[in-house]
Amino acid sequence: MKSDKISEFTTNRLSVYLRCLNKLAAAGETSISSESFALRFDLNSAQIRKDLANFGDFGVRGLGYPIDTLRENLIKILGLDRERHVGIIGAGRLGMALTDYYGLRRANFTVSALFDADPGKIGKKIGQVVILDIKDFSAAVKKYNIDVAVIAVPSSAAQIALQMVKQSGIKAVLNFAPVPLKSGPDIKVNSIDLTTSLENLSYFLAKSDDAKEG
Amino acid sequence: MKSDKISEFTTNRLSVYLRCLNKLAAAGETSISSESFALRFDLNSAQIRKDLANFGDFGVRGLGYPIDTLRENLIKILGLDRERHVGIIGAGRLGMALTDYYGLRRANFTVSALFDADPGKIGKKIGQVVILDIKDFSAAVKKYNIDVAVIAVPSSAAQIALQMVKQSGIKAVLNFAPVPLKSGPDIKVNSIDLTTSLENLSYFLAKSDDAKEG
DNA sequence: AACTGTGAAGGGCTTCACAGCG
DNA sequence: CGCTGTGAAGCCCTTCACAGTT
Numbered sequence: 001m002k003s004d005k006i007s008e009f010t011t012n013r014l015s016v017y018l019r020c021l022n023k024l025a026a027a028g029e030t031s032i033s034s035e036s037f038a039l040r041f042d043l044n045s046a047q048i049r050k051d052l053a054n055f056g057d058f059g060v061r062g063l064g065y066p067i068d069t070l071r072e073n074l075i076k077i078l079g080l081d082r083e084r085h086v087g088i089i090g091a092g093r094l095g096m097a098l099t100d101y102y103g104l105r106r107a108n109f110t111v112s113a114l115f116d117a118d119p120g121k122i123g124k125k126i127g128q129v130v131i132l133d134i135k136d137f138s139a140a141v142k143k144y145n146i147d148v149a150v151i152a153v154p155s156s157a158a159q160i161a162l163q164m165v166k167q168s169g170i171k172a173v174l175n176f177a178p179v180p181l182k183s184g185p186d187i188k189v190n191s192i193d194l195t196t197s198l199e200n201l202s203y204f205l206a207k208s209d210d211a212k213e214g
Numbered sequence: 215m216k217s218d219k220i221s222e223f224t225t226n227r228l229s230v231y232l233r234c235l236n237k238l239a240a241a242g243e244t245s246i247s248s249e250s251f252a253l254r255f256d257l258n259s260a261q262i263r264k265d266l267a268n269f270g271d272f273g274v275r276g277l278g279y280p281i282d283t284l285r286e287n288l289i290k291i292l293g294l295d296r297e298r299h300v301g302i303i304g305a306g307r308l309g310m311a312l313t314d315y316y317g318l319r320r321a322n323f324t325v326s327a328l329f330d331a332d333p334g335k336i337g338k339k340i341g342q343v344v345i346l347d348i349k350d351f352s353a354a355v356k357k358y359n360i361d362v363a364v365i366a367v368p369s370s371a372a373q374i375a376l377q378m379v380k381q382s383g384i385k386a387v388l389n390f391a392p393v394p395l396k397s398g399p400d401i402k403v404n405s406i407d408l409t410t411s412l413e414n415l416s417y418f419l420a421k422s423d424d425a426k427e428g
Numbered sequence: 429a430a431c432t433g434t435g436a437a438g439g440g441c442t443t444c445a446c447a448g449c450g
Numbered sequence: 451c452g453c454t455g456t457g458a459a460g461c462c463c464t465t466c467a468c469a470g471t472t
Contacts, residue, residue, distance in 0.1 A: 079417055
C-alpha cells in the first residue's frame with residue numbers, strides 16, 4: 001500500500017468495481033481474477049491490478065481476489081461506511097427528482113433538506129424532506145450536519161450558490177449547472193454537465209453525417 | 215484545418231467555449247484573445263488555441279478571435295445547427311424531468327416521445343410529449359425520426375434497453391443507468407454516472423477525515 | 429507590439445511484460 | 451501452472467516556447 005496521489009480516474013473505477021463486486025457476491029461468487037474481472041468492463045487487467053495495488057495487497061497469487069474482503073475494503077476506501085448528509089439547493093424538477101433518488105441512499109447519502117428561494121415552495125415536503133428557505137442554509141447545515149451540497153439551480157445562480165456553500169464550511173459539492181465554477185482549494189466540486197454530454201453526441205452525429213455526404 | 219482524430223477532451227471543451235461565447239456576444243463583446251479567454255476557465259491559453267486550430271484558422275494574429283464568427287463555427291462543428299429528435303426510455307422521475315429540461319432545447323434537441331412498459335403510464339402526457347408503449351419503440355423511431363436515445367431506466371433493464379436502441383438503428387445514446395454497458399462500434403454511448411460522482415465525493419471526504427484523525 | 433499557430437518538451441495514464449509467489 | 455504486483459515502455463494530453471503574421 002503506497003497511496004501517494006490517487007488519480008480521479010482510479011477512484012471512479014473503484015466505484016464501478018464495487019458495484020460489480022456487489023452483484024458477484026449476490027450471485028454467490030467468492031473470488032475473481034483481474035483478467036475475468038476486466039472482461040466485465042472495457043479494461044485491461046493490469047489496470048485493475050494497479051488500481052487495487054494502490055490501496056493494499058488484496059489479491060492472492062494463483063487465485064485472484066476474494067470478493068467479500070475486497071468489497072469491504074473498497075467500501076472503506078470510498079468512505080461508504082459512514083453516513084453523509086446532503087442538502088439540495090434548488091427545489092425545481094431536478095432537485096425534487098434527486099431528493100428521492102435511490103442512488104443517494106445506496107451510497108449512504110441521506111437528503112436532509114431541500115432549499116429554495118420561492119415562498120410558494122418553502123414549507124412543502126418531498127416525501128420526508130422539507131423545503132427550507134435558502135436564507136436559512138447555514139443554520140440548517142449546522143443543525144443537520146450537512147456535509148455535501150447539491151447545486152440544482154439555474155446557471156445564473158450557481159456561482160452565488162457555491163459562494164454560500166463555501167461560507168457554510170461544506171467541502172464537497174455536486175454541481176448540475178452547466179457553467180464553470182470558481183471553487184478554490186480545499187473544496188471538491190464535481191460537475192455533471194448534461195449540456196456538454198448532449199453536445200458531444202451532437203458532434204458525433206454531425207461527424208457521421210459529414211462522412212456520408214462526402 | 216487538419217481534423218484527424220479529435221479527442222473527446224477537445225470536443226467537450228468546445229462545448230464549454232461556445233456557452234461562454236454566447237454570453238460574451240450577448241454582452242456586446244466582439245473579439246477575445248486566447249489568453250483572456252483562458253482566464254474564464256481553468257485552462258492554459260495554448261490549450262484553447264490548439265483546440266480551435268484543429269478545425270480552422272479562426273484567429274487573427276495581433277487581435278484574437280472574432281466572437282461572432284467563432285460562435286457560428288463552433289455551432290456548425292458541434293452539429294448544433296440541425297435539429298435532433300430524442301426518445302427517452304423510462305418515464306420515471308428522471309425521464310419526466312428530462313422531458314422538459316431546457317438544456318435539451320438549447321442544444322437543438324426536441325423530445326419526440328417518452329417510452330415505458332407500465333400500462334398505467336402509457337398514453338399520458340408530459341407537457342406536449344406523450345408516453346408510448348416501449349413495444350412500439352422501433353416504429354416510433356421511424357415515425358418521429360428519432361436519432362438520439364436517452365436511457366433512464368433502472369440498471370437491471372439498461373442493457374436490454376440498449377439492445378433495443380441498437381436494433382432500431384439509433385447511433386447516439388445518453389445513458390443514466392450506473393452500469394457498464396456493452397455497446398459495440400459505430401454507436402456512441404455517453405454515460406452520466408451519478409453514483410460514481412457521489413462516491414467520488416465520498417472518497418474525498420473520507421480522505422479528509424483520515425488526514426484529521428492522523 | 430500583440431497574438432495566433434505549432435513543433436517540441438513535459439507529464440500522466442495505460443499497457444506490456446515478467447519476476448515472484450502460492 | 452495460474453495469477454498478482456510492478457518497473458519499463460508506450461501513448462496521449464497538456465504546456466512551453468517561439469516563429470510567423472497582422
